[in-house]
Amino acid sequence: MTLIIDGAAVSTVDSAGTEHPTGHVVIADGRIQSVASGRAPKGLDGEYVDGTGCLLTPGLVNTHHHLYQWATRGYAQNSILFDWLTELYPIWAGLDADIVHTAATAGLTRLAQTGCTTAADHHYVFPSGGGDVFGALIGAGERVGIRLHAVRGSMDRGAAEGGLPPDNLVEKTDAALAGTADAIAKYHDPSPDAMVRVAVGPCSPFSVSAELMRGAAEIAREMGVRMHTHLAETVEEEQQCRAEFGCTPAEYAERLGWLGDDTWLAHGIHLSDVAVQRLAATGTGVAHCPNSNSRLGAGTARVRDLTTAGAPVGLGVDGAASQEDGGLVHELRQALYLARQRGGPYAMTVRDVLRLGTMGGARCLGREKEIGSIEPGKLADLALWRLDGFEHAGMTDPVAAMVLGPVPPLALLLVGGEPVVTDGKVRGMDEHALAVELRTASQQLAAR
Numbered sequence: 001m002t003l004i005i006d007g008a009a010v011s012t013v014d015s016a017g018t019e020h021p022t023g024h025v026v027i028a029d030g031r032i033q034s035v036a037s038g039r040a041p042k043g044l045d046g047e048y049v050d051g052t053g054c055l056l057t058p059g060l061v062n063t064h065h066h067l068y069q070w071a072t073r074g075y076a077q078n079s080i081l082f083d084w085l086t087e088l089y090p091i092w093a094g095l096d097a098d099i100v101h102t103a104a105t106a107g108l109t110r111l112a113q114t115g116c117t118t119a120a121d122h123h124y125v126f127p128s129g130g131g132d133v134f135g136a137l138i139g140a141g142e143r144v145g146i147r148l149h150a151v152r153g154s155m156d157r158g159a160a161e162g163g164l165p166p167d168n169l170v171e172k173t174d175a176a177l178a179g180t181a182d183a184i185a186k187y188h189d190p191s192p193d194a195m196v197r198v199a200v201g202p203c204s205p206f207s208v209s210a211e212l213m214r215g216a217a218e219i220a221r222e223m224g225v226r227m228h229t230h231l232a233e234t235v236e237e238e239q240q241c242r243a244e245f246g247c248t249p250a251e252y253a254e255r256l257g258w259l260g261d262d263t264w265l266a267h268g269i270h271l272s273d274v275a276v277q278r279l280a281a282t283g284t285g286v287a288h289c290p291n292s293n294s295r296l297g298a299g300t301a302r303v304r305d306l307t308t309a310g311a312p313v314g315l316g317v318d319g320a321a322s323q324e325d326g327g328l329v330h331e332l333r334q335a336l337y338l339a340r341q342r343g344g345p346y347a348m349t350v351r352d353v354l355r356l357g358t359m360g361g362a363r364c365l366g367r368e369k370e371i372g373s374i375e376p377g378k379l380a381d382l383a384l385w386r387l388d389g390f391e392h393a394g395m396t397d398p399v400a401a402m403v404l405g406p407v408p409p410l411a412l413l414l415v416g417g418e419p420v421v422t423d424g425k426v427r428g429m430d431e432h433a434l435a436v437e438l439r440t441a442s443q444q445l446a447a448r
Helices: 067-072 081-092 097-113 133-144 173-187 210-223 235-245 249-255 273-282 290-295 303-309 330-343 350-364 398-404 431-447
Strands: 002-011 019-028 031-037 047-050 054-058 060-062 116-123 147-154 196-202 227-231 263-267 285-288 313-315 382-386 410-415 418-422
Touching: 002 382, 002 398, 054 350, 054 398, 060 313, 060 350, 067 081, 067 097, 067 116, 067 133, 067 431, 081 235, 097 116, 097 133, 097 418, 097 431, 116 133, 116 227, 116 350, 116 410, 133 147, 133 173, 133 196, 147 173, 173 196, 173 210, 196 210, 210 227, 227 249, 235 249, 249 273, 273 303, 285 303, 285 350, 290 330, 303 313, 303 330, 303 350, 313 330, 313 350, 330 350, 330 398, 350 398
Parallel strands: 002 047, 002 054, 060 116, 116 147, 147 196, 196 227, 227 263, 263 285, 285 313
Antiparallel strands: 002 019, 019 031, 054 382, 382 410, 410 418
């Protein structure tokens, strides 16, 4: 099918930052065929979509999430990360495949409604007797219809070994490595238009042994997939890492083989000047999660320093238990505000944060040649934002209207040229029924 989006303002987010105040995009066979200024020629063989009053951007890319946490929103409202985890780990021990599927479906639906076409989800909790929770996550991605980078996480360092999770929530090292390899073999699709890719993701230095970190890296590089973990998120993590390993979290990661252009790290807040330069030199990406970081009081990532040095930086929602809204477009404004709190009003622009949410995320996930900008040959993962209501009236800069103004209604979301969201509604999704499912799942989990 050929689709023509006509008459919209177009922000391509290509390397030159090309924008068309009025432009059109032609899509054929799931890919962008052409993008140009002005109205589309009449009589093209395809379906026309009137983009008048709208802004067309690349679909947003979420580089870090924990979708299962949609079943535990609202807990530990005034806690730092370690206390927050201590309260929530025993609840997550009651997860099963049905609850994970419902929570992930709800989370992905919310992401789609807020412009997300690709989401990376870090799932590291595998309770005994919980069934195939990773398969349940994959099924949720198929149900909603956006691209999913499913990170097969793991923890093998429980409280008895000096870790943070309770012992009944961690795996044996060999079992975690075997489960990781199995998930890659079963679900990973390396093709350019893949809807599902799998990455390797031991959870964090305070819940994972060095053996698991090294073994997971070996599996990832042998099987040709990417690597993801939490790093340098809190002051407490740095203190523990220095006390236990005699180095910073970034130094520890490098010691274990966890810096490289096949790796992206969640948060990356507490980084020294040397660490910033090492991440840039090695091509290691960072998933910046501004709302979650603010919710937990973890600090503010050095995003401008990282991007200036050349490190890939994308945006992440993080788990809905620390970012209860769960929407991705909201991260753009928060990233802008936090950057300016740190570096002043010139630290970051509205176009800078749009790039973080699109091409920056694509770079973190190793998909910059496929998604992240509106260019011929790329996958037609696009978001059409409606700016013609009273909420944005008089704002002549459409990108500023999108980032600084009220969150715009989503007129259309395309993944591979296929509509996933139309007028704010996810295709084929009964939101009322989903709310009932989620409420029931949350109650079941709390009762356990």
